[in-house]
Amino acid sequence: MPSPRGSRERRAAAGAGRPEFLSLVSPRGPGIPDSPSRRREVSAAPGPGPGPGPPLPEEDCMKLNPSFTGIALRSLLAIDLWASKRLGVCAREGSAWGSARPLMKVIEVSGHGIPWLLGTAYGLCRSDSSAGREVLLNLLFALLLDLVLVAVVKGLVRRRRPTHNKMDMFVTVSVDKYSFPSGHATRAAMVCRFVLHHLVLAIPLRVLVVLWAVIVGISRVMLGRHNVTDVAFGLIMGYMQYSVVEYFWLSPLSAPTLFALWSH
Helix, strand or coil: CCCHHHHHHHHHHHHHCCCHHHHHHCCCCCCCCCCHHHHHHHHHCCCCCCCCCCCCHHHHHHHHCCCHHHHHHHHHHHHHHHHHHHHCCCCCCCCCCHHHHHHHHHHHHHCCHHHHHHHHHHHHHHCCCHHHHHHHHHHHHHHHHHHHHHHHHHHHHCCECCCCCCCCCCCCCHHHHECCCCHHHHHHHHHHHHHHHHCCCCHHHHHHHHHHHHHHHHHHHHCCCCCHHHHHHHHHHHHHHHHHHHHCCCCCCCCHHHHHHHHC
């Protein structure tokens, strides 16, 4: 039968081999094991504790994934760029419809601001009727308003022209390096609505005016000058600009000085 002294020595030797942290948490010395209740007390004791853990997967998703609106806008932009490049069939001489490029450039000149400004000013000077001068003066006002509004929007948005565009446009200024919106499209839509409201034309001529406005807009994409959204927004903007012209319509009663100037 082993002696109590031998048993105590063996327990002491076993306790000496225990890890240090078990000895520290034991209230009765290194050789006496802790009870389960004591371990629960030690684990529940207050302490500095670990810092905030890594973010949850849901938090990562919130940071990495943009909003639905952002995804939709980027998708529409990608579709716009892709469609504009595919429809730019006359962008260069070696394009799919490169042989039609000269015709597209003639249509481009027909919607340019300078021919319209010069032609309207000439007609205003040569007109000998008060009704004709009134219509032409308001058309001149509409063309100048279009130039100012398009320049302001282009300067604010600053969207570059498509990369497949060839910079050989007819009479450009500094703001023409930007693409949004299409000035030709705004002008075509506004002039189309103006002519249909203030000139008495036969139905075939009215159809031709509408077709001209649509073809001018399409030619901007085919030449690679603009993206599809540039032209679409330009047509809407030009259509709405006519409402502004109608609201501020110049007449001998509202602007007698101007009509007195042009009547001499």
